[in-house]
Amino acid sequence: MKRYLPSWRSLSFFFFYFFIIFYTFTFPGTVTWFIFYTFTLVLLIAFLSTRLTIKFKDINWKVQANGKVDLLFKITPRWSWLFMLSSLKFTTTLKTVYSDAFFRRMIQVHFDPFSLTRGQYNHLSLEVEGYGLFGIFSYYSKQNLPVLLSIFPEALSKSNLISLMDNQSINSNRYNPFSNHEFQVKEIRTYQTRDSLSSIDWKSSLKREQWMIKEYETEEIKPIILCFLGSPSLQFEQLLSLTYSLYQYLSVSHDTIVHLIGDFEGITLSKNNKGDFLTIQPSTNTQKIKQLINNLDYKAAQVLIVKPSDLTISSLSFNQSVSSTVLTENHLKIMKGERFNE
Numbered sequence: 001m002k003r004y005l006p007s008w009r010s011l012s013f014f015f016f017y018f019f020i021i022f023y024t025f026t027f028p029g030t031v032t033w034f035i036f037y038t039f040t041l042v043l044l045i046a047f048l049s050t051r052l053t054i055k056f057k058d059i060n061w062k063v064q065a066n067g068k069v070d071l072l073f074k075i076t077p078r079w080s081w082l083f084m085l086s087s088l089k090f091t092t093t094l095k096t097v098y099s100d101a102f103f104r105r106m107i108q109v110h111f112d113p114f115s116l117t118r119g120q121y122n123h124l125s126l127e128v129e130g131y132g133l134f135g136i137f138s139y140y141s142k143q144n145l146p147v148l149l150s151i152f153p154e155a156l157s158k159s160n161l162i163s164l165m166d167n168q169s170i171n172s173n174r175y176n177p178f179s180n181h182e183f184q185v186k187e188i189r190t191y192q193t194r195d196s197l198s199s200i201d202w203k204s205s206l207k208r209e210q211w212m213i214k215e216y217e218t219e220e221i222k223p224i225i226l227c228f229l230g231s232p233s234l235q236f237e238q239l240l241s242l243t244y245s246l247y248q249y250l251s252v253s254h255d256t257i258v259h260l261i262g263d264f265e266g267i268t269l270s271k272n273n274k275g276d277f278l279t280i281q282p283s284t285n286t287q288k289i290k291q292l293i294n295n296l297d298y299k300a301a302q303v304l305i306v307k308p309s310d311l312t313i314s315s316l317s318f319n320q321s322v323s324s325t326v327l328t329e330n331h332l333k334i335m336k337g338e339r340f341n342e
Helices: 008-026 030-048 158-167 202-208 236-250 274-278 286-294 329-335
Strands: 054-063 069-077 087-092 095-100 107-114 119-131 138-151 185-190 212-216 224-229 256-264 267-271 302-306 323-327
Touching: 008 030, 054 138, 069 138, 087 107, 095 107, 138 274, 158 236, 202 212, 224 236, 224 286, 236 256, 236 274, 236 302, 236 329, 256 274, 256 286, 267 286
Parallel strands: 224 256, 224 302, 302 323
Antiparallel strands: 054 069, 069 107, 087 095, 087 119, 119 138, 185 212, 256 267
8 A cells, every 4th residue: 555655755746836836826927837837847747757568578587406586587668768767676576676767778677586485387476666757656567477487396405315215224226137147047048130249148159159148037127106195284395395305316216106196276186297296285185195095006116105294094005025115294304413213
């Protein structure tokens, strides 16, 4: 409401202008009419200086590694050649930038890196404020700045993740299919034209005086399954950040399948795409969450479940060779250097 109230300067000017009108019509003369026309012209110019429409140009943005947004754009007046405002104030997401505007054709605006909440953005709300000539009339407009931003959960540091994984004995070493040993040999057979020259076993070939191929038992490489159970929690975003950080770290060297179970547009679902980290919200339907977690296929080398501590789940049917780890808010203490005993 404050922006709609007249300033002391405009009130003083209008009071003085009404006095001039009264004096001119009471004591008409060449001087009084000249003063009246002069003040009228000044008032008209001051009013017209705030009647403008701005146009955005060269909008550039960048999401930094820490999740903050760096924003740069230019503005020009749409229907005039120059800005007649003394200065402009730009405000977006609690961040404010000031810029001189008087007699400028183009203004470049740069916002220092600022934070946005997790989600997908196709525009940013921008408030533009300023004063016209002589500070009599003010200018205000609310614009939608077109952008395309994807703000993912905040990524945790690699050292904190390694500390947590070591504490919970989470295996992050990838199986190497080329590290074959003699006890993994399936058979030794003669070379065929379809075989690669790199697969020839030269030791056996020298003994038998012909090219021989050594075949190995192939081990099925099972993926790591990462589950996030999105029930309401005061640390929902921190748990989601932990899940996202584990996914980013493990997927570099492992086949990692993520299952995000939570609220998506009002429906409790399980989704498994990276982009779903942007839109998942807490779901109060805990029965549906438990149903979805029990319906998942756990044919994996490891299963990691991230959930709030107050959400209880029944024992899941894992294969004996599958290692499973459940992470809750309590495990976040480990990454802060605190001791936690389950």
